[in-house]
Amino acid sequence: MSRIVSLAEAVQSTIKDGDTVAMEGFTHLIPHAAGHEIIRQGKKHLTLLRMTPDLIYDQMIGMGCADKIIFSWGGNPGVGSLHRLRDAIENGWPNKLDIVEHSHAAMANAYAAGAAGLPFTVFRGYIGTDLPKVNKAIKFIECPYTGERLATIPAHRPDVAVIHALRADKQGNVLLEGILGVQKEAVLAAKTSIVTVEEVVDDFGPRNLNAVIIPSWALGAVAVVPGGAFPSYAQGYYKRFNAFYKQWDNIARDRDTFLAWMKENVLDKTPEDFARHVEGLRTAAE
Amino acid sequence: MNYKPNEMMTIAAARALRNEDVTFVGIGMPSAASNLARLTHAPDITLIYESGTLATKPTVLPLSIGDGELCETALTTVSVPEMFRYWLQGGRITVGFLGGAQIDKYANLNTTVVGPYDKPKVRLPGGGGAPEIATACGEIFIIMAQSKRAFVEKIDFITSLGYGEGGDHRERLGVKTKGPTKLVTDLCVFEPDPVTKEMTVTSIHPGVTREQIQDATGWTVKYAANVAETPAPTEKELSVLRELHSRTAKAHGDAA
16 A cells, blocks of 8 residues: 655655666656655665656756666757756766666667566667667567567666656545656556655546556555646646746756756755645646 | 748648648657648648657647647547557558758768767757657658758768668668658758669759758758759748747747
8 A cells, every 4th residue: 555645755765875766757747846855865876767857857967866867868858958967978967977778669668568577578679770789778689470670678677666646545546647658657667656646635536437547555655745747747737837948948057057046946945835836837727 | 921941841841741641740840840731731630749649739839749738639648658569669650750960861860969979079869759760650751950060971870760871771671661751951852762762852942052952961962853843832831830830939938
């Protein structure tokens, strides 16, 4: 059964220095509040796994939480570079960052294989690309039935998956709607998990019979953090703050500006501040 | 009507899409061109974004590949593993629409790194969906503004396969799809030579000279026997595109 606890307690009791942590959410439902809590607790030497590092890993990398990153697309969507990720790769600031680079198809398949309890995944991919030359985890095997050459990479089995869901019920089951990304796969592939949610309800009520619900007994800790995906979004709760994604380009470009922003908006703040961030973005407010 | 080179590029790319296409859309210019096609000559085109949104009809262009707008206007939304396994790898997509930072004459694309991989001059975002889009879609359209920095003799890293070393290289690698059949730039349209697969100019945008095209290309440009002039944008194409961009700017700027 999942435990409904504070975010601080969830991070403290679940994530250890050196862990492999997958914080997922494909543009939608990115667990930003959890990322900030990990930064505040000064977690170090993490291997960060995520398809699209996005602002959440730009911040964690810039604050020195990570030794290694496993990813498939490291940009600020529609805006440009992730400057902290680039500074770490190009200049080793604030520390050297090892990279393991995949394609989206490979990453998605590797999470699904992890969730399925398999050691590796097989897919038709990486044909004619240079990625296998720089990533030794990419190998090719022959199909035993047709002889076709297919790509394989090891399954993802993170120590901890961290996701943001829409809501939990009192039993600690969680519900997701909208763009689902690889969150369910990441949670089921991981040894344990932290889920932040917008709210806890008595009961999910009337719903689609095939609603995406991850049962309590498949989860670790659940923490209520309204607005916890900001500046990403939560379908039906608040919209993506696209203007901030554009502003981030300037904030993150310069080391000092970045550090000042992180002190003011992360180190000196708490998870409760996220509710205030999304006030003007509430879907119902339109 | 006056128009800008990048408007001509987006419009020429949009025209290449057909009403019956199922298109895997990348963010940025591919997204603008695909939605322009949907709002003009191809109202029934199916647009798919890798975030899992199937048959989406956004009223403004998304900033990211997974804006709420895409999900809310989609027929349905599937998980990302399902998107890549069943819909892309399963062979359901007729056209993949890509851009890139660097391209060579065989339409291989680099979105990974400028300079050596281990000591990059510029670290680019990486492949994302492109490595598999490039080989799993029925055919590929590429949209890229032309410059010597981007159109190079040899790209620093092959992120996604075009025609490899040319000729039958795709077939030798076991790839059954066509590959890049159109490369639309702000100056002209390239299509692959039927035999060598070298990208060859088949249509030049109005007012553009062969000299301008060569000056913006890092290899010696080849031309088809019959080179057409790209029809100038129509008033309708331009006004729909401009309205789309202005709705988008307003939506993204007013998000707070």
